[in-house]
Amino acid sequence: MKPKFLYHGSSKKIIGDKLIPRQAKDVGGVADNSYLGVYASEFKDEAMAMGILNYKSVDGGSISRFRKLDGTPGMDAIIYNGFPKQKYFYLYTLSSRTFANVPRGSLQWVSKKTVTPVKIERLSTKKYLHLIRRASPKEREEWDREVKKRK
16 A cells, blocks of 8 residues: 655755656665656655665665564665765655555655655754664675676
């Protein structure tokens, strides 16, 4: 079922009042999806983590969702290289009206249309660092191998 609101996190404040559809890139800057659009999550914590992971001072990161033993949703957001240096990031609350679940059944939502946020919040990075963690040496090694394969 489509939620009423979705969330988009960004390291930058939008210019003007609209989010414009763009080619998706992973947190390493590589185009990772064929959909041109505005991407959003139904989970605030995931959108906030993405806003932090997209800082220029962060070189590589990932977010995965899972179910905890009690059935509640959990998230693992990892930084592979670098660390967030900006003081603030932005959380956009969006109406889900123009969004579709792509690919079907995933937790990611995409709007191919320009979206005007219902609410824009400037949040302190320091307050939300608990949402992310540094990669373990083994995870970092695996990430380095993946990056080399892409080049």
